[in-house]
Amino acid sequence: MITIGDPVLSDPISALRQLHQMAKRGNVRVPVFIRGDRDFSFRLVSAVPGISVVTDDSSVFDEATFPRLKWNDAKQLLGQEIGSLALDVREHIDVEKLCAISGCIRGGELLFFLVNNEEEPLSGFRQRFIDFSSHANAAMFCQSGLFWLPKASISDTENVVQRETTLGQDTAIDAIERVLLGHRRRPALLVADRGRGKSSAMGLAAAKIMQTAKKRLIVTSPTVANVDILLQHAASVGGISREGKYGLKSDNGSELVFVAPDALLLNRPECDLLLVDEAAAIPLPMLDACLERYSRVVFSTTEHGYEGTGRSFSIRFRQLLDERTKGWKEVRLKQPIRWSENDLLEQWLFDTFLFDAEPNSAIANEETNLRFIAQHELLNDESLLRQVFALLVSAHYQTSPNDLVQLLDGRNQSLITAFKGETLVGVALAQQEGGFDKDLAKAVVAGKRRVKGHLLAQSLATHTGIIDPLLTPLLRITRIAVLDKVRHCGIGRSLLVAMECLARENNIATIGTSYGVNSELFQFWSSLAYLPVRLGVSRDAASGTYSLQMAKALSTTECWLSNANTLFGLNFTLQLHEQYKAMNPYLIAQLLYRIPCIETPCLLAKKQVSLFAEGILGYDLVTGSLWRWFVHWLSLNNAFFNQDRACTALIERVVKRRSWQDVARDCNYQGRKETESAIRLWVSEQLANEKELE
Incomplete structure (x- = not known):
């Protein structure tokens, strides 16, 4: 020592x-x-x-x-x-x-x-x-x-005999074998920091399985480069050789092949065991689909480090495993294999970049107090910085060291915190944008200029053609996070109200946000009178969600917001059967509620829908009328919260225009006939309700 x-x-x-x-x-x-x-x-x-x-x-x-x-x-x-x-x-x-x-x-x-x-x-x-x-x-x-030189102690390990595998790897290999040989629907989750050998453990386990009996194994990961170590370790075992660039084959006919996540879910290839490496970089809906379609699955993820996930993924994925499976097993690999456990660089990285910062779980039974925090306070108080960063990470699907840079260096940034006693329980982070001169704003809308740090204002202006978000100041909520134990207690709402007050004090007429939309988050922002103004057409690579931009006018003079909301409504209804085919039907119903510019169906269209409901006309003869009536019905009714199966089928077929076969399968009907009959009955019930209200 x-x-x-x-x-x-x-x-x-x-x-x-x-x-x-x-x-x-x-x-x-x-x-x-x-x-x-x-x-x-x-x-x-x-x-x-x-x-x-x-x-x-x-x-x-x-x-x-x-x-x-x-x-x-x-x-x-x-x-x-x-x-x-x-x-x-x-x-x-x-x-x-x-x-x-x-x-x-x-x-x-x-x-x-x-x-x-x-x-x-x-x-x-x-x-x-x-x-x-x-x-x-x-x-x-x-x-x-x-x-x-370092004050920390360095243990002399020169004469220590190194094992071929660590005890953690041995446990992981056993857990992987049990997934294959034990009860169905009992997945395993391997969790480790970097350098703990989880990928090599998966490779060695795969090789062991391939040697024992003729099996087909599939490994999937965001990129094929991620599974290089897994394939190398599997190929190092006797009797196993490379088969093409992305596969292995054993002497007894077993095979291990790489399949990209999107191809896996599109083609649904058969396998005896599915290995999912770096699961945190795969959208949660895709992981859910893996659990649904494959009965024997092993997941691995890095929890800390540059590729580490936000705690939101860790929480949500474990919740998904609890909902989908019983008896799933988590294995943590703690012992490093490329360096000793007392590695000085690893702990320095953790402390410097707050990789292992965790929110404080000890919550005082006291009133919630809001505090404005300046950036210099974070620099001068390491404990406060760790609490703030840990809470921000806990609510985010993925995180990176650059998030810490932004927190400490972001310009025109505002941070409001919520405390119970000495425990931080809520954080809202915002950035001021806009305020361009007219010539610069015109250049941005024309696609000739791009100004760093004005993400929401520039996105709204360039995608809608409305120049006003660039000309006037706008406050963008970049992050909001509430400690899990005190969620649904009004803390997030209080933080946003405080941020709106701060914006008004600084003569900012509009406040907005951009986030990966899901039903719960949309309900939260809508309840605070934020309006949807733009929805991205591509899903986020990590979370699998579409990016929704919402805004709220803090002044009666802000008319551009209403125009942007109108444009959103004009486009959204017609984008649903192309750009948003993968969107959750429940979320579609929420987004369509109170959407502007939805035309009332004419009497002739309503008559056709009635004839369909009575069984006189078939679906193929009333498609346009049924679409017009149903989209208008969704815009007026906030009654889809029971997630009725027939209403879901109607959204999938009429709004998203999916095939009868796919709609029947996903909604658990026996083919088109049963699906159409259920839709007809549901429409009949809604028409009867409309007559009662007339």
Whole structure:
């Protein structure tokens, strides 16, 4: 066990080499800051053998001296295992790439950060980053001759015999086998931080299964690159060889093939076991479909790290497993395989980028108090920063280190918090946008200009052709999060009311938001009088939801909002059978309620619908009239909350124009005849209700 003391003046190169040797004996990685000019940085980096450099500066770190990558190409390192690495962060810090490629460094190596000799941070995030050079796990070498090595202890593991697999991997392999051999519909969920070997465990388990009996296994993941390690470990077992680029085959005829998630759900190939790697990067509806269509499934996900999920995914996916299956098993892999458990770099990354920040669960039984928090308060209070960031992450489907950068550096940003005692229970984050001059606004609408940081205002203007959102100030709610234990207690509503008051005080006439829409969230925002103004036509790659923009006028003079809402209504009804075929029918009904510009069906159309309901006319003869009547009915009735099966079938067939076969299957009817009969009866009941109200 070695512990190094306080800052000293000595030969930095000798000390650096000593640190490298200690890291190798302890099989740990160490973060090292180098503060100095180019020549000083070059001399120190040169003292470490086999080092690679990521920099855009070719004046000193040329490719002939070091393996060098530009920052734009840094992600080429992903999937590799590399030695020591130097990151040039003198000009800027690409936080996402920094965190991503740090996981490629093997135990016993160093991660250097090259910073300026006289660092004068221009942003809050950079100031905090430089401050973490004093972290107990970090080393610092200054051109002045002053340096310090980590205060944290490094255990000597040089003589420790390494197992081929960790105990956690063994448990995971057993759990995967039980999914195949045990009761149906008992999936397993493998959860781990980076470097714990969950992908290799899945590969070894797959190989073991393939050797035992003739089986067909499918692995799916957002990209085929994600499953390289899984395939490599499976192929390393005797009797298993590569079959094409994305598959394996064993001597007994077993096979393991990669199938992309969209192709998996479209073609529904048969298999004995489905492996889903990096599940958090796959939309939740697609994971739900996997559970529905495959009876033996293993999921794996990274919970912390640069690719780590927001806690929203973790919570929602576990809820989905509870609803869909009984007896599903979670396996956590804790022991790292590429470095020792006391790895200095890993804990430094966790602390610096708040990977493991968790909301405080101890809630006082006190009144809720709202507080405005300035960015400098977050920088000066690490505990407060951790609470705020943890709560924001808990409500978000996915997160990245860049979210921390935005929180600390975002311009024109407002943060309102809700506390019960000392516990943070709610957060609302907003950004001021708009306020352009007319010439700039016209250039943006014409597609000639794009201004950073005005996402909602520019999106509304460019997609509707209405210039006003750019000319007047607009406040965009970027995040709102409430601690799970106190949700549905009015805290989120109180935060938004406070944010609206703040906007009025600053003469901002419109407040808006953009989010991945689902039924619960739409109900929340609608209840606060926010109107839908634009709906994205593509689903988010992570959450599987469509992005909905909503806004609320805080002044009677804001007329552009009504025009945008009208345009939304004009387009939405006709987009449903093309762009929104995958949308939940219940959500469609909610979006159509009180939608503007829905024409009342004429008497002739209503007569045709009546004849259909009486069984006199068939569906194919009244399609247009039935569509007109039904869309108008949905715009007037907020009565779909019982999610009636026949009403759902009507939305799927009439509004989304799906085939009778698909509608019958998804709504649990026996073919077209039963489906049409149920629709006819439901329409008859609604027409009778309309007569009673006349």
